[in-house]
Amino acid sequence: MSYDLKMRVWRGDADGGDLTDYTVEVSEGEVVLDALHRLQATQTGDLAIRWNCKAGKCGSCSAEINGRPRLMCMTRLSDFDPAETITVTPMRTFPVIRDLVTDVSFNYEKARELPYAELGPRDADGKRRMMQVDVERGQEFRKCIECYLCQDVCHVVRDHEDNKQHFAGPRFFIRYAELDMHPLDTHDRRQLAQDAAGLGMCNITKCCTEVCPEGIHITDNGIIPMKERVVDRKYDPLVWLGNKIGLRNKDNDGRTEV
Amino acid sequence: MGDRHPMTGNEMSPEARGGMERHAYDVVVIGAGGAGLRAAIAAHEAGARTAVVCKSLLGKAHTVMAEGGAAAALGNRWPEDNWQVHFRDTMRGGKMLNNWRMAQLHAQEAPERVLELEDWGALFDRTEDGLISQRDFGGHKYARLAHVGDRTGLELIRTLQQRTVQLGVDVFMECTVTEVLKQGGKVAGAFGYWRETGRFITFEAPSVILATGGIGKSYKVTSNSWEYTGDGHALALRAGASLINMEFVQFHPTGMVWPPSVKGLLVTESVRGDGGILRNSEGKRFMFDYIPDFFRAETADTEEEADAWYEDKKNNRRPPELLPRDEVARAINSEIKAGRGSPHGGIFLDIASRRDADYIRKRLPSMYHQFKELADVDITAEPMEIGPTCHYVMGGVEVDPDTQQSAVTGLYAAGEVSGGMHGSNRLGGNSLSDLLVFGKRAGEAAAAHATTLDQRGERPAVDEADVKAAQADALAPFEVEGGENPYTIQHDLQQSMNDLVGIIRTASELDASLAELEQLKQRAAGMVVEGHRQYNPGWHLALDLRNMLLVSECIAKAALARQESRGGHTRDDFPGLDPEWGAKNLVLSLDATGAGVDIAEKPLPTMPDDLKQLFEPPPAEPVEAKEADK
Numbered sequence: 084m085s086y087d088l089k090m091r092v093w094r095g096d097a098d099g100g101d102l103t104d105y106t107v108e109v110s111e112g113e114v115v116l117d118a119l120h121r122l123q124a125t126q127t128g129d130l131a132i133r134w135n136c137k138a139g140k141c142g143s144c145s146a147e148i149n150g151r152p153r154l155m156c157m158t159r160l161s162d163f164d165p166a167e168t169i170t171v172t173p174m175r176t177f178p179v180i181r182d183l184v185t186d187v188s189f190n191y192e193k194a195r196e197l198p199y200a201e202l203g204p205r206d207a208d209g210k211r212r213m214m215q216v217d218v219e220r221g222q223e224f225r226k227c228i229e230c231y232l233c234q235d236v237c238h239v240v241r242d243h244e245d246n247k248q249h250f251a252g253p254r255f256f257i258r259y260a261e262l263d264m265h266p267l268d269t270h271d272r273r274q275l276a277q278d279a280a281g282l283g284m285c286n287i288t289k290c291c292t293e294v295c296p297e298g299i300h301i302t303d304n305g306i307i308p309m310k311e312r313v314v315d316r317k318y319d320p321l322v323w324l325g326n327k328i329g330l331r332n333k334d335n336d337g338r339t340e341v
Numbered sequence: 342m343g344d345r346h347p348m349t350g351n352e353m354s355p356e357a358r359g360g361m362e363r364h365a366y367d368v369v370v371i372g373a374g375g376a377g378l379r380a381a382i383a384a385h386e387a388g389a390r391t392a393v394v395c396k397s398l399l400g401k402a403h404t405v406m407a408e409g410g411a412a413a414a415l416g417n418r419w420p421e422d423n424w425q426v427h428f429r430d431t432m433r434g435g436k437m438l439n440n441w442r443m444a445q446l447h448a449q450e451a452p453e454r455v456l457e458l459e460d461w462g463a464l465f466d467r468t469e470d471g472l473i474s475q476r477d478f479g480g481h482k483y484a485r486l487a488h489v490g491d492r493t494g495l496e497l498i499r500t501l502q503q504r505t506v507q508l509g510v511d512v513f514m515e516c517t518v519t520e521v522l523k524q525g526g527k528v529a530g531a532f533g534y535w536r537e538t539g540r541f542i543t544f545e546a547p548s549v550i551l552a553t554g555g556i557g558k559s560y561k562v563t564s565n566s567w568e569y570t571g572d573g574h575a576l577a578l579r580a581g582a583s584l585i586n587m588e589f590v591q592f593h594p595t596g597m598v599w600p601p602s603v604k605g606l607l608v609t610e611s612v613r614g615d616g617g618i619l620r621n622s623e624g625k626r627f628m629f630d631y632i633p634d635f636f637r638a639e640t641a642d643t644e645e646e647a648d649a650w651y652e653d654k655k656n657n658r659r660p661p662e663l664l665p666r667d668e669v670a671r672a673i674n675s676e677i678k679a680g681r682g683s684p685h686g687g688i689f690l691d692i693a694s695r696r697d698a699d700y701i702r703k704r705l706p707s708m709y710h711q712f713k714e715l716a717d718v719d720i721t722a723e724p725m726e727i728g729p730t731c732h733y734v735m736g737g738v739e740v741d742p743d744t745q746q747s748a749v750t751g752l753y754a755a756g757e758v759s760g761g762m763h764g765s766n767r768l769g770g771n772s773l774s775d776l777l778v779f780g781k782r783a784g785e786a787a788a789a790h791a792t793t794l795d796q797r798g799e800r801p802a803v804d805e806a807d808v809k810a811a812q813a814d815a816l817a818p819f820e821v822e823g824g825e826n827p828y829t830i831q832h833d834l835q836q837s838m839n840d841l842v843g844i845i846r847t848a849s850e851l852d853a854s855l856a857e858l859e860q861l862k863q864r865a866a867g868m869v870v871e872g873h874r875q876y877n878p879g880w881h882l883a884l885d886l887r888n889m890l891l892v893s894e895c896i897a898k899a900a901l902a903r904q905e906s907r908g909g910h911t912r913d914d915f916p917g918l919d920p921e922w923g924a925k926n927l928v929l930s931l932d933a934t935g936a937g938v939d940i941a942e943k944p945l946p947t948m949p950d951d952l953k954q955l956f957e958p959p960p961a962e963p964v965e966a967k968e969a970d971k
Binding site for chain 1: 397398399400402405406415417456459461462464465466467470471472473474489490495496499504506507537567568599600601602603606607707710711714715716826827828829832870871873875876878879880
């Protein structure tokens, strides 16, 4: 079963652009990216789209579909009425390069500022031992495909360019959480998360969790526990007193602050 | 965004000559998948100034799609496992055509390469004892694949990506290399363009590592992404290196068949490794009808034995669903052709009736998600419809097994773009370990080569005439008036390769494919692109298409020449293995015109006697040689 789909696609570059109307033939079982590829192959060969795996695994084809941040390859046309016009625009938080392709280098710059896993030595037999239940917490965050939809939707940076300098964003808060929850890691990055990454600027509206195509509980399992850990370290009066009189906090065992 | 040329979109920078960007490095790695990143890490750690150049954003390369795991004889599940068993499985999976030395190095070094990822922060699934868990896969005697659910590739690439960033290796993202530059027969650098601006870029470097992956985009039904256009294969040919084993293309037995938009998308072998079975439309578990003599002694012939194997590997033989991929793909193909296919032209892959829903969601989360989101199928409740899909090319650049250097001094190849390691058929799980083992080796050798040249003061210089020529070649599609659209030519190429150079081949069809390729080459010569150079996918495709055509010709020519059936090459007119062909490789190189390829035969390297013993019948109890190899 095929039909003519009406689409409005943003065309332009850094200097500006407009929504352009197209009509393209689509068929059953297709996704938004299929429709755009057919446009590219038949009507507008230079339509710029960033994509790779077309299976929701690489996180390249992020855009805003009818205003909602989504992966184009995982948005099925059957979710829309065939008579409906589907509007596709580039992610708004990042500068446009051309058409639907945005300059996401903000995320790569933030990635460079991140700390890394620092594990202690291996066991005597050259292997490492961790329990499944312990690695699972970090594994949830490592499902992240770096589509940056959470960064796109986050209101801290979406309409506040100046915040970008001080705010790493949800994608990187879960990286902090992942490292903090790593069973064999030896560093304490709580202060770094608060100061350098701007964890405190997040006011947990959960928009990031809502748009995550991997269903990662960014806010509940990542950001909130991370905020609690920061608070424990920074504001808990007992911890404060303990630090003052030189009592070692068990929470810091085996970890060095960076 | 600076000043762009109004027509070309090229960003002109006052300090760069002619708008051309230039960089000097010791080692330039082309490709940022597992092999490329591992090579870059190794080169950097060896002290080389290293750059990675990749067509996509960092972290998006095709490695991300790998699902099942990385094969390494860690012995965590089965202490009986060791490198000799892995080596033997790999050679037999490749029907003994593998370069024995590569297979040996791979089996020996894979465990340490996997453990190293853990040092860098990877979080693999665990055994009950807390060790890295290992899963069953086709052709592997023991559960051997280190994995993270069914998203192992993502874990691997993210770990390597984070390590690369941590070390401060320079990465040139969305940048495509179109030529390897040489001086006096040695590598001098590479030439390419920024996808974003269309601006040209020249790298001066005595060592270039190709890590560009495969060729799957030349086929219509494929699990590969747009990047898989055989760039490294073609760059190597044009630089004067040779390719081997190009007739061997792996069709993964299980790709999605419906809906049409995801046809070819991979369904991991882990489904079968974790208990899934194949049935035809009559409900028959048909793989028992397709056990080849070569694997009969080690394959179960009853459902009872096959089902018991998952728990007790000592007293039972492997289920036939876990034969190597070439065997399973051919069997599925035969069942579909015989009219016993599923409604959408596939075969049923059933795990729902075999394992409980929790187990399936836990072990195969991506598959559950993929079928639910894209096909409205709940794999915990109903069978999947699947069929063969073009997945991997065993063939690639002919390299030295220890250093991964090609016939051209300073040009290296690692991962899927290199040839020899997998022989005529790759075992599942051997790809992720391959790219770690040989990525590291290539990176180290490339760094050492740069050091040696510098010590002798012999660093080759880039010839300006070559840069001009490369520039003209890249701009040629803009010069044509009224030519054909590259998308149409690509579409016709994919259809032609699918129909005529697919799973089952015959001389007449291969002849026809070569004739069609000639026509496609002519059409491509007059191809035109619209618009300007800034992020123009039509132009990018036009440039990639040249590589696809050259590599497709290699596959068709080699497939026509090899008159036998072996691994990923099945000839309807020459069924069965031929021992004479089993002793030689087909080597392809660029012909004198530069527009086509020549083919030659070359004897296989001879395996030393101590390794030969591993294959002597009856297959002895696994050799206890763990200590010897420490």
